[in-house]
Amino acid sequence: MVQTGRSAVHPAVARAFRALDDSGLPWVLLRGADDLARPSGDVDILVAGALLPGLDGLMAGIGLCRVRAAGHGSHRFYFGYEDDDGGLWLKLDVVSDISFGRYQQWRTPLAAECLERRVRDGGWWMPAPADQAWLQLLHLALDKGEIRPQRQDTARTAAAAASSGDRLAAYLDQRCGAGAAAELLDLVRSNRFDDVPALAARLRSGWTDGARVRTPLRALTHRASRFVLSPRLPGHGLVVGVMAPDGAGKTTLLHGLRADFPIPTAYVYMGMWGAGPWDGWLHRVPGGRTAKKMFRVLKGGAAARYHRARGRVVLMDRVAYDALLPAAVDDAAAGRPAHSAAGKPRVGLSDALAVRLGAAPDLLLVLDVPGEVMFARKGEHTAEILEKWRQAYLRLAETLPAALVLDAGQSPEVVQRLAARAVWHRICPDSGTDDAETPDAGADDAAALALHTWRLLDWRFLLPVQPRRVGYGGAVDPRTAAALRLLDPAATRVDAGRPAGPDNSFEVVLLREPDLPLFEDASAAVQPGGWMCVQVERSLLRRQGPRTLAGWKRTFERRGFEDVNVYWHATTLDSPARLVPVASPAAVRDTLSQHEGVRFGLAKAVLARAALALRLFAVAVPAGSVTGRRPES
Missing domain, CATH: 3.40.50 (Rossmann fold)
Incomplete structure (x- = not known):
């Protein structure tokens, strides 16, 4: 943990602040100064527009990857994963202008002024006290439309530092009518928070910026963009497959990752041998089992490719490589190598076709759990059979690209942290950066x-x-x-x-x-x-x-x-x-x-x-x- 003149700062946040300082361009921390040791929410930052062309590369250099989200105005969202003390997802919300409203429809020219009046506070830059106070009040009134009980102390602190003669107060009066700023201050200082929603509605409806057509159109455009274009990783997404016998914790791991990941994900089940309502009929038809396998491979592969093209992290429960397991088990039992002399897996024609049609994972997590542990977890098969399958999976993993064996005999929380770190390092290769590799003054x-x-x-x-x-x-x-x-x-x-x-x-x-x-x-x-x-x-x-x-x-x-x-x-x-x-x-x-x-x-x-x-x-x-x-x- 990095200590500054004000409070402790998480090392990843400190790296981001130093990188912004090294850019030589102005920036300020808008909100969250009291939650930097282990941020539970967004770290909101305002930067100069001239920094935007190089911002993605700047953040990538310290292990943060941008998630593109259309319909959010100038907002840019950068994520990072820190494998410390239970794992931490860090999110930077970076803006280059100051806009208000749920859809950032009310744009202002205030960014340049706030950056010009910024002040140094410990290890980071902050808006001038009066600017910071009014930005907080306007955020609550115009963005949130109310001041909830958990935010009332923050609002009181901001109202105590603000006055109706400040530059941002004059701007509010200019846009919403004379006396608007004084009325907002009076409501907060007198603790009349129940009256804030009505005032917020009047401020919104009375906002004039010379663009009575463009402002509603901007809100509509941003809202439509959010509905049509979901958040995505730059370029293509990532297909993460999980292989392991029953009882190793595949589904638990993938559902845990999906619930924990703040970046876009999609869950795809690729069970080629799972029971289905037509099994009784299909098994009596020559080639029925093979046709069922191919259909599921095509269906799962198409879904994975679609979500990958949409820039999502595809969490694939089982993979097409499972088609190779029966031969791998036989090889393991007979003591034969899992691959030919040419280094290729031993595979039949239909299995080769299944592997070819299925979406090849960019990262393949092979969960390694002793047979007796898997049997104790699920009670299926026997410990001996599960151990044979375990050895077959490990032998097969040696022949497969992008395979990574994880010790899944540990607690689900530890396994999920190991998997999250592996996935994030594949998304953002520089995410292994630590403080020792980050430039620091002196x-x-x-x-x-x-x-x-x-x-x-x-x-x-x-x-x-x-x-x-x-x-x-x-x-x-x-x-x-x-x-x-x-x-x-x-x-x-x-x-x-x-x-x-x-x-x-x-x-x-x-x-x-x-x-x-x-x-x-x-x-x-x-x-x-x-x-x-x-x-x-x-x-x-x-x-x-x-x-x-x-x-x-x-x-x-x-x-x-x-x-x-x-x-x-x-x-x-x-x-x-x-x-x-x-x-x-x-x-x-x-x-x-x-x-x-x-x-x-x-x-x-x-x-x-x-x-x-x-x-x-x-x-x-x-x-x-x-x-x-x-x-x-």
Whole structure:
């Protein structure tokens, strides 16, 4: 637990605050300052709009993943799982403007003012006391429509710190009529909380912002978006399968995860051998059992793929791999290996088809429980039979991709924590970050970083100089910022709109996924003879700025940079195995030949070679770096 001047703060929350501080842009904690040691609800944060382009990467760098939720205005929701003291789900609710109403339909221009008047309070920023008081009162009146008994002390404290002459009080009078702010204060100070709902209704109905049509339309649009577009993880979701004999606790675990997960989930049952009302008839028909198995595989697989495409975590009770178990049991009893000499599971034609049609889990949890424990739990079969099945599952797990064996002989609460941690690490690979890996003012960054973090500095080999005075900007996460301090302990974030000067002049500037305003201001901050390195991904849907690395190269040249070069990050921007100069066809062809063996690698290599022959590879390359030198004069 991190101690600040005000109260204890959970380490994950402290990491988030430090990451926001490192961004160099203003932010404030809106609510929840007294519940930071182990937050039981949302941690509400207001940030500057300029921070939004890099916010997802910033949060991912400290183990928080965004859940996209349409129809919530500027709200962005970030979740994280901490495996400490029973497990903790952390939720940050980040906004870039101040809006009120159930559907954020009443927008205000107050965010910039509140950020400008912010004050430091221990380890975080808070709105000025009067702003904080009025934001709390307006939240209760306009968002909640009432002040419930459990919130009345909070309302009294806010009313004591507020006055009708404050800036936000004047704004309320401007929107809802003169005297509205004074009336709200009077009701709270005189404890007439029963009269608050009527006043809240008048404030809502009397709100005027010059948009009598747009405000109801905004509410309707946000409400419809919430109904049609459910919350989702970025990209595709995750299929989590559970395998184990009867009595191991599969269903208990999955229902516990579903009830505990604050992120979108879907439960899919893939029992191929479960009893059904038509079993008596089907078992008399040749091929009936096989047809039943295939139908259930198709049905369960289709449901899992649908929910995965909707960005949900699919919790699959049993998986198509169960079709391999009868052979695995026979192999275990006979002492035969569970796989062939080629390393493949021994499998018949119908079973192979079932595995092919079923949705392959992204994470397969195999619950390991001794046979006698399973028998004591459920009383089915015998302890000896269940032990044979246990060994068969373990042997089969050795041949299956993405399999993870969990010791499920422990209490259900412990098993659920182990499973939740495994699932979350698959959703957010950086969620293993701990305090020792998080940059902190005054800490020894070199000691705090794992050795693999040095890979974040591979880009420096693209430059002919040893970086000294370093600036960085865009979606640079805390780990990368800490790594940059190994090159320059005074490494500084470059922000759009910050005036150039001696303190904002650098020998080397690293930008990650910048927008054009940031690129323009950062290029002006490069010293004559200095270098700029921009790490970007191709995006044909980008609304502004270059969409390809070739476009970024032209942007460098138009800005006057010389010696501009493009490098392909093979295979991804985050974990490149090689940094390949696009201007070298031989290096590109050699790299392509090494990726032909992966899935779809041959097809991609053919297309890439065609782009290379047409001199369009800088347009086709999916991710990379562009470097350039600013002229001496």
